[in-house]
Amino acid sequence: ETGVTQSPTHLIKTRGQQVTLRCSSQSGHNTVSWYQQALGQGPQFIFQYYREEENGRGNFPPRFSGLQFPNYSSELNVNALELDDSALYLCASSRDRLSSPLHFGNGTRLTVT
Amino acid sequence: AQKITQTQPGMFVQEKEAVTLDCTYDTSDQSYGLFWYKQPSSGEMIFLIYQGSYDEQNATEGRYSLNFQKARKSANLVISASQLGDSAMYFCAMREVYNQGGKLIFGQGTELSVKP
Numbered sequence: 069e070t071g072v073t074q075s076p077t078h079l080i081k082t083r084g085q086q087v088t089l090r091c092s093s094q095s096g097h098n099t100v101s102w103y104q105q106a107l108g109q110g111p112q113f114i115f116q117y118y119r120e121e122e123n124g125r126g127n128f129p130p131r132f133s134g135l136q137f138p139n140y141s142s143e144l145n146v147n148a149l150e151l152d153d154s155a156l157y158l159c160a161s162s163r164d165r166l167s168s169p170l171h172f173g174n175g176t177r178l179t180v181t
Numbered sequence: 182a183q184k185i186t187q188t189q190p191g192m193f194v195q196e197k198e199a200v201t202l203d204c205t206y207d208t209s210d211q212s213y214g215l216f217w218y219k220q221p222s223s224g225e226m227i228f229l230i231y232q233g234s235y236d237e238q239n240a241t242e243g244r245y246s247l248n249f250q251k252a253r254k255s256a257n258l259v260i261s262a263s264q265l266g267d268s269a270m271y272f273c274a275m276r277e278v279y280n281q282g283g284k285l286i287f288g289q290g291t292e293l294s295v296k297p
Contacts, residue, residue, distance in 0.1 A: 101284065110185075110272050110287035111226070124284050156224055166214045166276060167233055170285060172226035 074159050074173035081180050086147045089176045091159030093140040100142040101170065102134060103158040111158055117142060118164060146178075154180045183208050185273050185288035193294050194263045201248070202258045202291045204273030210234075213277045215256040216285065217247065220270040229271075232256055260293075268295045 073092045081087050093100050099118045103111035113126035117136035131147040140161070146153055156177050160170035184207040194200040206215065217229040232240045232247045240247040248257040260267055270292050274285040 110274075110289050111285075113284050113286070116284055126284070158226060160226070166212070167231055169216055169228040169231055170226075171228065172218075175224045177224070 072159060072161050072171050072173035074157075074176050076176060077174065078177045079179070081149050081178065083149055083151060083180055085149050086145065087149060087178065089144040089146075089157050089159075089178070091142045091144070091161075091173060093142065093159075093161035094171050097140065097161035097163055097171070099164050100136055100140060100159065100161050102142070102144045103160065104128070104153075105156040105158060105175070107155070114144070149180045151180050154178060183275060183277060183286050185275055185286055187273055187288035187291050189291045190289070191292045191294070193296060194260075194267075196265060196295055196297050197262055199259060199261045200263055200293065202260070202271050202273075202293065204256045204258065204288060206254050206256060206273070206275050208254075208275065208277060210277045213275055215247070215249070216274045216276070217245070217256075217258045218272045218274060218287075219267075220272060220290070222269070226272070230258070263295045265295050265297060268293060 075090050101116035102114040105111040114128050115125040120136045133145045135143045156175045158175045160172045162168045162170045186205045213234045215232045219227045230240050230242045230245045232249045244261045246259045270290045272290045273288045
């Protein structure tokens, strides 16, 4: 069983630029979600996708957007990067059941200068 | 509003001893799930244990057990026989029944250090 994989592992961008982060879900999982984790904090929910549609969103502005593809891989796009966007971005996949744990990737460390 | 509170920013434990990490939660729903995750310095979030709100027995997974007290809205993680590899950040998280997908609400975490 293949786990959740994310790319790239590290990224450095300049304020105002755009970035795309990628995620490949664990096989058999139909839900993918993205989290932002600032240093020393718990992960914050950005949004989730189920069968290629966004069906839940946290308190993040519209410049954070995403896609889920038919093979359940996913992208997180962030436009007009700000310094506060510097964080670890975690992708997670799961089944759509209350008891189903999220399985996380290793994350992408984004630094905005 | 849903909320998870972890009041111990850092904890120390001697190798081979047991340790309890505290977690309290707030929700108005009757049906919900509680999770614990471990995050080593490498950054990966590792699932440890799950407890459903209607589960009558406390969950156990190897050296991990969850002390679930529903009336007090607490879900403490107990790690028995601590090992050096247990040193990491530990996060308590909650999912509500109407949100059976990917949304978990996380606490601030507890950093556990195991001393040899």
